[in-house]
Amino acid sequence: MDHILVAKNVTKTYGNSTALRNISLQIPKNSIYGLLGPNGAGKTTFIRIINQITHQDSGEIMLNGEPLAQKHIASIGYLPEERGLYKGMKVGEQALYLAQLKGLSKNEAKIRLKYWFDRLDIGDWWDKKIQELSKGMAQKIQFIVTVLHEPKLLIFDEPFSGFDPINANIIKDEILQLKENGTSIIFSTHRMESVEELCEYIALIHKSEKILDGKLSDIKKAYKNNVFNVGLQVEKDAKELMQSITQKFNVLSSEIDVVEHQLNFKVQLSTSQTGNVLSELSKMANINRFEETIPSANDIFIQTVNNKDNGK
Amino acid sequence: MANKLGLIIKREYLAKVRNRSFIVMTILSPLLIVGMIVLIAYLAKINDNGTRVISVLNESAFFQEELKPSKNISYVHFDDLTLEQAKDSTNSLEYYGLLYIPNGTTVEEVAKATYLFAKDNPNTSVTQELELMFQKKLRQDRLQKLGVSPKQFSNIENPFEINLSTFAGEKSMKGINEIKAFIGGAFGYAIMMFIIIYGGFVMRSVIEEKTSRIIEVIISSVKPFQLMLGKIIGNSLAGITQFTIWVVSASVLMFFAVLIFGIDLTALSSNSAMPHNTMGTMPQLGTMDNEMMMYAKEIYDIPWGLLIFSFFIYFILGYLIYSSIYAAIGAAVDNETDTQQFIFPIILPLMLAIYVGFFSVFSNPHGPIAVGFSLFPLTSPIVMLMRLPGGIGEGGVPLWQFLLSIFLLIITFFGIVSLAAKIYRTGILMYGKKPTYKELIKWLRY
Structure with a gap:
């Protein structure tokens, strides 16, 4: 070039x-x-x-x-x-x-x-x-x-x-x-x-x-690290469902929206897991969101600078 | 490159010349100066024109001829009045005073008993004139007793002045050294004022570029040195323009002021300049003219060509040195209030030059102090100019001193400009720091 x-x-x-x-x-x-x-x-x-x-x-x-x-x-x-x-x-x-x-x-x-x-x-x-x-x-x-x-x-x-x-x-x-x-x-x-x-x-x-x-x-x-945002539509007890998911996968954070019957969570997957996860989750509930998080320039900026400062 | 320098010079020049306060100053200054001169001349005239009337009650046989009216005093003689009556009349006629000369047998006795009555303390010029008159009469009287006739006395009274000459045989004049140094001093003083005023312009212009933050835009197009040089040249051209306008318009105004107000300019100077002439008697006028002619010749003999030529050389070199220091100061600070600590050391050698010039060059133009300061680059533009009216060569400044001082100035110029350019280059991009001298020295090494 x-x-x-x-x-x-x-x-x-x-x-x-x-x-x-x-x-x-x-x-x-x-x-x-x-x-x-x-x-x-x-x-x-x-x-x-x-x-x-x-x-x-x-x-x-x-x-x-x-x-x-x-x-x-x-x-x-x-x-x-x-x-x-x-x-x-x-x-x-x-x-x-x-x-x-x-x-x-x-x-x-x-x-x-x-x-x-x-x-x-x-x-x-x-x-x-x-x-x-x-x-x-x-x-x-x-x-x-x-x-x-x-x-x-x-x-x-x-x-x-x-x-x-x-x-x-x-x-x-x-x-x-x-x-x-x-x-x-x-x-x-x-x-x-x-x-x-x-x-x-x-x-x-x-x-x-x-x-x-x-x-x-x-x-x-x-800088992608296989973290996914997942959204599930739940009819029954969201808490129970969340617990069973947490046992199976490495969930980073989660929130339950009671009014909208919505369960949102962020999950860290290994590279081979993706397809597996999808099929398992679809058995449990309706998936309405499943996306890989792409780091923003801002995240990259902060992460790199902090890593550097913390003395790699 | 030369093209860009031209652009910068043009912009600096126009920015300065179009500046409102610059225009106001350019127009107002000659008016103020001429106005001041007219005012002073007018006041002096009022002061002088009051020819005082003094009434005289002379009961003695003496002092009949001596009381002749002069420029300051005219006399009114009272006869057959008592002292009290005379006092009352003087008061009611609003005369300046009453000179009472009582009767007596000798001049001595009469003089001792004489009084001057006045409303308040009489003017010293009046009392001096009367005292002189009495002194002269007393001296004449005393000498007469020793057998000196009035004619012999008037011969004795002729004043004496020593004749002066150079070794070359030319008749030289008292006071001519002072006059020469004074003319040189005027040139030197003009240089100092120019440096302080227009150096300040350069400094403010640098500060303006810094505070308006345009500086980085400009120096991404031209070298900082070019910008600094263009600034110095542009501002000095604006200064020269202003100076020329001042000189021309002040001369024209002065010409009209003299025509309209009828000011006698010589009256302004004659009072103080030649005190020994106030005593002079009429026959001296002939020699006076002669003397004036010789002064005129001496002034004419001053090497004006050389003086003006060297004025420009010293002016250009001196101004370039000082204004690049001013530019560096402007670059080092963020606003004008921070400049004080740096400006004082610049003005110091200039003031020193003026004072040394007036004290040592006047009395001894070629003495060691005068020579030293006329070689030292930061003072030489002023001090050397004070010495130069004596010419170069025999009886004047030795040629080697003249050349050496210019040589030293040129060396210093290159030294100072390169140092100033370094401070300038670093300083213009520094914000928010109030620099110390230590910091400035560090900048020199960047």
């Missing part, structure tokens, strides 16, 4: 503290890659190294097959977590300035800005000053400025913070559209629901080290 960015053994220290230790990552082209980790794990440092704001102490980074160099600035778009705009400057002027710093000509920048301003429905903001806009409005402008020079690699650090749900959705759709158009996207966040929605690949960084990476679906598969 083709990779937009390959990092090999990247290490960065600040004085006595290590921000990144031997990080190696491959970020596939034309995908959304989630860079996850608790606060202070080193995500931002890694992103800053890609943007050449700081430089690694050792290790190398290849962008599109070439060693990362100053000229690549024009092919990267970066929306930092700590972001803002000049308060006293007009929206249009400011967007033009930032676009020109990324290497666009003034005319080209104007044409593209007009397109984006219309697209996000903010055409009449051109002559407003930033201090007159709300935080969410300013975020839209920052988003436009980030993608305007059509970079091959986009890096979003917590892109949805500051957006209301409606605008967050608009931005999410724009990100997906950009991916459709062939852009590779690095997406740094600790909001797991957006990871589930967007990311195909993830890497988990914790305490300066990469502790997990790969395709999200593969990771989920690997």
